[in-house]
Amino acid sequence: MRRYRADSAGLMQRLHREYGDVTRFRVGPYVMHQVTDPALIKDVLHDNIGTYRRGRVFHGFELFFGIGTMTTDGEQWRTLRTAGQPFYRTGFLNESVPVIAGTVTELLTRWDGLAARGEPVDIVPEMMRLAMGVVSRVLYGHDLTHRADELIPAGRFALSAIFPGSPELILPGWVPGPHRRRLRCAQAAFDNAMDEVITAHEHGRTPPDRMAGTLHAVTDPETGRSFNRQQVLDELKTHFIAGNETTGCGLAWTLYEIARHPDVHSRLCAELDDVLCGRTPAMADLAKLPYLRQVVNESLRLHPPVPMTPREPVHDIELGGYRIPAGSTIFMSQHTVHHDPAHWPDPDVFDPGRFDPDRPGPGRYTYFPFSGGPRRCIGAPLAEIEIQIAVAMITQRYRLSPLPHHPVETDSMISLRPRHGVVMAVEAR
Numbered sequence: 001m002r003r004y005r006a007d008s009a010g011l012m013q014r015l016h017r018e019y020g021d022v023t024r025f026r027v028g029p030y031v032m033h034q035v036t037d038p039a040l041i042k043d044v045l046h047d048n049i050g051t052y053r054r055g056r057v058f059h060g061f062e063l064f065f066g067i068g069t070m071t072t073d074g075e076q077w078r079t080l081r082t083a084g085q086p087f088y089r090t091g092f093l094n095e096s097v098p099v100i101a102g103t104v105t106e107l108l109t110r111w112d113g114l115a116a117r118g119e120p121v122d123i124v125p126e127m128m129r130l131a132m133g134v135v136s137r138v139l140y141g142h143d144l145t146h147r148a149d150e151l152i153p154a155g156r157f158a159l160s161a162i163f164p165g166s167p168e169l170i171l172p173g174w175v176p177g178p179h180r181r182r183l184r185c186a187q188a189a190f191d192n193a194m195d196e197v198i199t200a201h202e203h204g205r206t207p208p209d210r211m212a213g214t215l216h217a218v219t220d221p222e223t224g225r226s227f228n229r230q231q232v233l234d235e236l237k238t239h240f241i242a243g244n245e246t247t248g249c250g251l252a253w254t255l256y257e258i259a260r261h262p263d264v265h266s267r268l269c270a271e272l273d274d275v276l277c278g279r280t281p282a283m284a285d286l287a288k289l290p291y292l293r294q295v296v297n298e299s300l301r302l303h304p305p306v307p308m309t310p311r312e313p314v315h316d317i318e319l320g321g322y323r324i325p326a327g328s329t330i331f332m333s334q335h336t337v338h339h340d341p342a343h344w345p346d347p348d349v350f351d352p353g354r355f356d357p358d359r360p361g362p363g364r365y366t367y368f369p370f371s372g373g374p375r376r377c378i379g380a381p382l383a384e385i386e387i388q389i390a391v392a393m394i395t396q397r398y399r400l401s402p403l404p405h406h407p408v409e410t411d412s413m414i415s416l417r418p419r420h421g422v423v424m425a426v427e428a429r
């Protein structure tokens with residue numbers, strides 16, 4: 001258990017190397033399997049979805065996400081997924097680009113001061129704050145960044161607490177102690193923030209077509225009644241938590257890799273200067289920035305912000321010639337597949353050339369940072385646009401350099417986060 005929580009991604013890679021594409025292991029009371037064959041991953045995520053449910057791992061998610069798109073199955077999930085979909089369509093996202101760019105501009109203004117004073121910055125909390133500003137402004141029409149100082153640590157705590165084997169999951173709810181208190185504080189941070197969003201909506205202080213408004217109009221398939229306040233709050237939390245940590249990690253890793261690779265930095269700057277001539281990118285520009293896309297794709301390959309995607313078979317099944325019992329957990333492992341030398345030569349090397357549009361692209365489930373099938377990440381279109389715009393604007397303005405004595409290590413739990421942050425020097429270009 002301790003080994004798994006300390007370095008689950010490393011342990012999963014070793015299991016794959018030593019035992020192959022389907023492996024069984026135990027973490028405390030959990031019977032788990034890792035699946036790394038792209039054909040079998042497709043089978044689970046896409047071809048036979050009726051055979052699998054969210055299952056035990058996602059029960060832990062309910063502590064923070066509540067009952068929403070992330071944690072439900074069947075008709076409940078379908079209703080919520082349908083309600084969320086309009087916020088990730090091209091038209092809505094197109095209109096949201098100025099909001100995203102405006103949020104990045106605020107960050108640049110703050111960093112101008114740091115650059116002038118020669119102060120380094122930990123880009124991890126900075127990117128979490130940026131992602132928080134984007135999700136709350138775009139989806140809710142209500143900025144929550146004034147709560148960043150309590151929400152960022154709450155997000156970090158939440159994703160550790162819901163990871164299999166955490167004390168929060170193992171200890172019964174009535175056991176008092178620091179874990180229980182921290183759990184309640186983190187839950188309250190999210191609940192209070194979403195309560196603020198709903199109250200702002202009720203007082204007409206948010207545009208009526210944003211998420212709180214549309215969710216109030218959804219009919220619960222089980223009761224036939226409109227969603228109540230708690231249901232709206234849970235679904236708002238779901239998009240908020242799912243969209244912050246993941247996008248924040250994706251952004252931080254991308255900036256780190258650009259900073260470590262001067263050749264990549266130069267080529268990216270040349271593309272940005274050619275196409276944008278110093279102006280803020282618009283949606284139409286993104287199609288003209290193929291190298292930017294390659295860099296982001298390669299970063300999501302090397303450091304997939306969600307390192308594995310769990311499912312649970314509803315009955316005993318056979319997968320790849322192995323019997324998998326009902327109620328056990330199957331992890332489709334993005335991190336292991338993205339580092340498998342059978343699919344990716346020199347897998348630990350950061351090489352955006354792998355995604356050169358003139359080269360054959362990766363197989364569908366050899367590269368799947370957003371998962372796949374009907375439950376593929378609903379927020380992927382927003383995340384992709386947000387990361388590209390933020391990376392473009394930050395790279396246009398600054399050269400970032402990692403501080404030589406600051407260790408950058410991977411902490412792999414529900415998300416793949418730099419364990420000690422990523423501290424960088426910020427210099428105007």
Ligand code: HEM
Binds near residue numbers: 069306
């Ligand atoms: C780089 C950023 C992101 C990555 C790598 C990522 C990855 C993922 C993955 C792997 C899943 C699990 C899918 C499955 O169970 O098969 C997921 C689900 C989800 N993500 Fe994301 N995500 C990102 C950003 C976002 C954003 C920006 C939002 C919303 C603001 C979001 C909202 C969700 C939701 C609501 C689900 C549950 C979908 C469902 O079960 O139908 N994600 N994401």
